[in-house]
Amino acid sequence: MQDYLNYFVNNQLPIVVGEFGDQHSDGNPDEDAIMATAQSLRAGYMGWSWSGNGSGVExxxxxDGFDAGSLTTWGTRFLTGTNGISTTSKPATVYGVSGGNSGSTAPNGYPHCASSSSDPDPDPDGDGWGWENSRSCVVKGGSADA
Structure with a gap:
């Protein structure tokens, strides 16, 4: 697995490690090695699965039962354990979480929408994103401009 992932990383190819669990009837994956290797290579990974499995692979x-407040042993391991999602993840910079903004672009590099008399509300749905001059922009003070 390390050689396989290293090949992608060394050749600047995209890869996401997906759909693994902490056990399986078809063989026991080494989730610790998978998560540690992916983390060390800064490769994304997705564990299987949130909820709803049946036929003996629950x-x-x-x-449990799609209840985010009821983590299973696997859920606790994947989300909060060593190399887990909550211990390794950072919000994408496109969401502007890096701090305030005083310039003409949002913290994520997207241009701010310019309010004009012809378009006083570039963000009618209130999601923090607008459309101006045929391109996406961030509305100052909007949710995408945190």
């Missing part, structure tokens, strides 16, 4: 559920 052990792959991260939560």
């Amino acid at each position: 052990y792959l559920d991260m939560v």
Whole structure:
């Protein structure tokens, strides 16, 4: 697995490690090695699965009955354990979480929408994103401009 992932990283190819669990009837994956290797290579990964498995593979559920407040052992391991999602993840910079803004672009590099008399509300749905001059822009003070 390390050689395989290293090949992609070394050749600047995109890869996401997906759909693994902490156990399986078809063989026991080494989730610790998978998560540690992906983390060390800064490769994305997705564990299987949130909830709703049946036919004897319910052990792959991260939560009981789609209840985010009821983590299973696998869910606790994947989300909060060593190399887990909450311990390794950072919000994408496109969401502007890096701090305030005083210039003409949002913290994520997107241009701010310019309010004009012809378009006083570039963000009618209130999601923080607008459309101006045939391109996406961030509305100052909007949710995408945090």
